[in-house]
Amino acid sequence: MYPLQVVSLLCWVALAHGNNAIYVNTNTQNNKHVDEAITEWGSDWYYAICSVMGTTAIGIMAASYMKPRSERIFFYMCAAICTTASIAYYAMGSNLGWTPIDNEWVRSIAGVNGRNREIFYVRYIDWFITTPLLLLDLLLTAGLPWPSILWTIFLDLVMIITGLVGFYAVGCVAMIGIFYELAIVARANARRLGADVHRVFMICGVLTLFIWLLYPVSWGLCEGGNVITPNDEAIFYGCLDFIAKPVFSIALIIGHWKINPARLGLSIMSGEERAEQLLEKNDGPDGQTNGVQTNGGQHGNGDI
16 A cells, blocks of 8 residues: 555544544543533544644654764654654643642633643653653754753753642742753853854754743643643643754754764764774784784784
């Protein structure tokens, strides 16, 4: 069967059966019903973002085969980011990976006037995996030393976990620390590596800083303050994640296309390349390698 026929068949099946995920996976978890939850429209939106994430990951992996394995580190990290996000969005579209949380702020507006709200913890699992990879992309581009990288990733994990448990102020302090490392320390280091590296870092770094500034706003309007509905939450977070992951990944891959990772201190060699390097290093005069004649004859330092 040709690929076009397969796609047509899948589309026909989808249209014929529709999206019944929220009816299969109902709004009851742990014997507790949730008042504020996504509708079929919200599920459709999550599935749409899932498709974008998955398609981007496949495209990045396909593009990686145009490079030798030793130069694919940024391809693999970006593909991992989009793959993880695709799985998370599939779970949310399927109305899975959530728990009901009682609202601290009960509104009088329809859609946010329930006693509890659907909170997708799978989103935080996604961020726990993908945001360190995003930071790795940027910090390795800037050529920062590993102690600085590990410290920044620690701050990132603090930010994610405190966001999950509701320690909003602590999460914002951790975010300020991340922004300092990116905007001050990493930017200065990237400038020393050349104009092309600095340009890639600035494009992807500024994009990341701007989008990440909006996540606390989204948190405050959604699970924090219960201001907007779960469907609106899906749109807000979906747009942010679309820019922070697929758009970021494509921009980073394009920017790195002509940059050798070895310039960034990422000298990654395959087994064959290491063997060739050792052979060249150990080659002595007259074709001898560590006392071994490569053109036949004497082996070792003495006679056999």
